[in-house]
Amino acid sequence: MKNNPTKKENRFRAGYGPWALVAGGSTGLGAAYVRELASRGLNVVAVARNGEKLAGLKAECEAKHQVEIRTLVLDLLDSGAFDRVVDATKELDIGLLVYNAAFPNAGVFLDRGVELQRSVVTLNCLRPMELTHHFGSLMKARGKGGIILMSSLTAFNGSPYIANYGATKAFNMILGEGLWYELKQNGIDMTVCCAGVITTPNFDEGFSGKASLIEPPKMSPEEVARRAAEMLGRKAVFVPGGMNSFLSFIMRRLMSRRAAVKLMAKTVEDLSIEDRQAEQRVG
Ligand SMILES: NC(=O)c1ccc[n+]([C@@H]2O[C@H](COP(=O)([O-])OP(=O)(O)OC[C@H]3O[C@@H](n4cnc5c(N)ncnc54)[C@H](OP(=O)(O)O)[C@@H]3O)[C@@H](O)[C@H]2O)c1
Secondary structure, eight states, X not given: OOSSOOHHHHHHHHHHOSEEEEESOSSHHHHHHHXXXXXXTOEEEEEESOHHHHHHHHHHXXXXXXXXXXXXXXXXXXXXXXXXXXXXXXXXXXXXXXXOOOXXXXXXXXXXXXXXXXXXXXXXXXXXXXXXXXXXXXXXXXTOEEEEEEEEGGGSSOOTTSHHHHHHHHHHHHHHHHHHHHHHTTTEEEXXXXXXXXXOHHHHHHOOXXXXXXXXXXXXXXHHHHHHHHHTTTOSEEOOSHXXXXXXXXXXXXXXXXXXXHHHHHHHXXXXXXXXXXXXXXX
């Protein structure tokens, strides 16, 4: 935490501290969330599979800010993952949940096994629902808190070649939007971040081409994490970045759904987006 925090920073800490949990907090946007929250004076539990990256992030954030970072090395796809998170946090006062982890899984739907498609739903839908229920209940008891769910522009209409992933992101958007109203009655701020392209290592690894119709604007993980923290308590669902908001407005309001799906198909084909590690992830 800064030596002289502003009133705004003190309000953030009072509303969403003293602890935050970032599910999927070792790299890319997840690491940016951990850094953003640490800089705002929150202690953070960072959950992910890569223990080395988590340890590096812990050392960096603790040296820079006066906060404690705990790491939980865990595969959120494991059947006991929910219980492990509950157990590891039972003595902590968690005021903010960020569910960032996701299984990207781009490719032709029928070319990938059903086990893999099931894992996409488990990591992207089941776990955020379970953790929102658990931490939401604890926040309700304390009368305050915040939850950020990561969604995507793919949530707004069907996205060929990332169809199952897009459908899971729609689940998060609709879950969060509904809960925004319910949880507000309990003093809990919910916001869903529907991001466009973010320059995370995951995304960079996954695409190799160039879009011929509309080049999707790219945002840095730091910018997206900062915007999401700022939107807490202000918006139920938001699209970070002016250009992303403009494109999503055109696709949702000015184009037919059919045309939007075709544009999405062309863009994904052009970018040759492919999740090359998908099969290995489920063993
Ligand atoms: N990147 C984009 O262009 C983009 C666009 C729109 C929306 N989004 C959304 O933004 C979020 C982050 O995007 P990103 O994919 O680029 O990822 P990222 O934040 O760069 O990395 C994903 C994080 O989740 C962790 N993770 C992945 N699988 C996990 C598992 N089975 N168990 C535990 N942790 C796991 C990863 O760490 P380990 O590998 O160490 O486990 C990593 O810390 C996602 O929700 C995504 O849907 C991204």
